[in-house]
Amino acid sequence: MATARTPDKRPYQSTELRQSATIEAVVQLCAEQDPATLTTARIADEVGLSQGALFKHFPNKNRLWESVAGWVSGQLTSQVFREADRHEQADQSLEAMFLAHVGFISRHPGIPRLMLGELQKPSNGPAKTIVRQTLVRYRKKVVGLLQLGIEQGHIAAGIDTEAAAVLYLGAIQGLVVQGMVSGEMATLEQTAPRIFKLYAASFQEIPNDPKK
Amino acid sequence: MATARTPDKRPYQSTELRQSATIEAVVQLCAEQDPATLTTARIADEVGLSQGALFKHFPNKNRLWESVAGWVSGQLTSQVFREADRHEQADQSLEAMFLAHVGFISRHPGIPRLMLGELQKPSNGPAKTIVRQTLVRYRKKVVGLLQLGIEQGHIAAGIDTEAAAVLYLGAIQGLVVQGMVSGEMATLEQTAPRIFKLYAASFQEIPNDPKK
DNA sequence: GGGAAGAAAGTAATTAATTGCTTTATTTTG
DNA sequence: CAAAATAAAGCAATTAATTACTTTCTTCCC
Structure with missing residues (x-):
C-alpha cells in the first residue's frame, strides 16, 4: 500500500556505499559539532538511517x-x-x-x-x-x-x-x-x-x- | 576513637579553598586526559571528595x-x-x-x-x-x-x-x-x-x- | 568562657537521562 | 516465498545532579 516515503532515494544500498556516505556525513557533522559529542544516533540520522542500522556497516563506533x-x-x-x-x-x-x-x-x-x-x-x-x-x-x-x-x-x-x-x-x-x-x-x-x-x-x- | 585518617588535612574546608583546589585538579587532570571525558567523579576523587560533595562548591559542571x-x-x-x-x-x-x-x-x-x-x-x-x-x-x-x-x-x-x-x-x-x-x-x-x-x-x- | 543552635561541608545512595550496542520484528527485493 | 536489509524496541553501563542524612565548624547569648 504505502509506497516509499523517500521516492528518489533507493532504500537499500550496498555496505560500500553506506560506508562512504557515513564517513562523509561524519566529516560534515564535525563542521558544526564537537566530534566527542557525536552520537551514533545523530550520525545515522544524517545518513538517513536508524541508529541500529549503522552497525550493519561498521562493527562498532x-x-x-x-x-x-x-x-x-x-x-x-x-x-x-x-x-x-x-x-x-x-x-x-x-x-x-x-x-x-x-x-x-x-x-x-x-x-x-x-x-x-x-x-x-x-x-x-x-x-x-x-x-x-x-x-x-x-x-x-x-x-x-x-x-x-x-x-x-x-x-x-x-x-x-x-x-x-x-x-x-x-x-x-x-x-x-x-x-x-x-x-x-x-x-x-x-x-x-x-x-x-x-x-x-x-x-x-x-x-x-x-x-x- | 579512630583519629583523623589524614592528620595534616582538616577534613572540612571552606568553599573558597575547595574551589581553587578543584580548579587546579582539573588543570592537572587535563594533562593526562581528554577534558571532554572528565567526569565529576574523577575530579572529586582527585580533590579527595565524594562526587556529590563537589556540588556543594559549584552549582553545576x-x-x-x-x-x-x-x-x-x-x-x-x-x-x-x-x-x-x-x-x-x-x-x-x-x-x-x-x-x-x-x-x-x-x-x-x-x-x-x-x-x-x-x-x-x-x-x-x-x-x-x-x-x-x-x-x-x-x-x-x-x-x-x-x-x-x-x-x-x-x-x-x-x-x-x-x-x-x-x-x-x-x-x-x-x-x-x-x-x-x-x-x-x-x-x-x-x-x-x-x-x-x-x-x-x-x-x-x-x-x-x-x-x- | 561554655554550651546550645544553626550554618557549612561532608558522605552514600538514588535519580533521570543518555550512551553504545544488541536483539527482535518488519519490510523490501529477486 | 525466502533471503537480505531495515526499523524499532530493549539492555547494561555511565553520566550529572539530587536527596536524605551525618559530621564539623562558627556564632551568639547568658
Whole structure:
C-alpha cells in the first residue's frame, strides 16, 4: 500500500556505499559539532538511517572513527602532495601545498576539529596513530622540500629546516585557530596568502648580493 | 576513637579553598586526559571528595568549567604580559612573551587541550567566550608590540602586522601540536628559541645598509 | 568562657537521562 | 516465498545532579 516515503532515494544500498556516505556525513557533522559529542544516533540520522542500522556497516563506533581518520588522511595527503608535485621550484611547491591545505580545510571545516580531537586523546588508538603518522609524513615532506630549495638556491642555506617545518604547520594551525575564534572559516583562503608570504620571508634567500 | 585518617588535612574546608583546589585538579587532570571525558567523579576523587560533595562548591559542571577557563585566562595573561613589560624594545618583549608562554604551557601541559577543547565546542557558552576573548586580547597585544617595534626601528616597516600576529600564535600552536604528536611536552622549552628565531627572521629589519 | 543552635561541608545512595550496542520484528527485493 | 536489509524496541553501563542524612565548624547569648 504505502509506497516509499523517500521516492528518489533507493532504500537499500550496498555496505560500500553506506560506508562512504557515513564517513562523509561524519566529516560534515564535525563542521558544526564537537566530534566527542557525536552520537551514533545523530550520525545515522544524517545518513538517513536508524541508529541500529549503522552497525550493519561498521562493527562498532571505534572502527567507524578509524575509517574516518583513514579517509581524512588519504584525502589530505593526496590532494596536498599532488599540488606540490606540479612545480619544479621547491619554494613554489611549498606555497602550493600551503594553499591547497588551507583550501581543503576550508572545504571541510570539521577536519581540524577531527584531527585535533584525535590528538587530544591520550590513548594510542588506531585513529590517533593514523593522524599522527599523517602529520609526521607531512612534516618530512616539508623538510625535504626545504632542503631541495636550499640545493636549488631559492632558500637560504643556513636555515633550521626542522624548525621551519614546525613553523609551516604552525602557520596553518594559527590560521585555523584564528578562524575558530572569529567563527568564520570561510575567509581562511582569503587570509592564507598573506600568512604564507610572511612565513616565506623567514627563510627567503636575501638578494643582497649586488655583485653586478 | 579512630583519629583523623589524614592528620595534616582538616577534613572540612571552606568553599573558597575547595574551589581553587578543584580548579587546579582539573588543570592537572587535563594533562593526562581528554577534558571532554572528565567526569565529576574523577575530579572529586582527585580533590579527595565524594562526587556529590563537589556540588556543594559549584552549582553545576558548566560553572566549574567556567571557573577553570577564568583561571587559565588570568594566569596566562598575567604571567605572559608581565614578562613582556620587562623590556623596552618591542622585539625583545615579543621574544620574552613567546618563551614565557611556552614555559607556562610546559608547566601546565593540559592547558592547550583545555583551550582547544573549548574552542571546538560550537555552542557559545561562557567558558568558550572567555577563551576567545583571551586570544583576541593576546593578538591585539602582539599587534601593538609589532607596531611599537616599527616605530622603534627594530622591525621592518612594511610588515603585515595582522598576519604576523596570527603567525606568532601559530608558531606556538605548531610547537604544541608537535609536542602532542611526539608525545613529549617536556622538550617544548628546548625547541622554542629555535622556532622564535626563525619567526623573528620574517620581520627583522634587514641590516643591509652598508653605508659605512 | 561554655554550651546550645544553626550554618557549612561532608558522605552514600538514588535519580533521570543518555550512551553504545544488541536483539527482535518488519519490510523490501529477486 | 525466502533471503537480505531495515526499523524499532530493549539492555547494561555511565553520566550529572539530587536527596536524605551525618559530621564539623562558627556564632551568639547568658
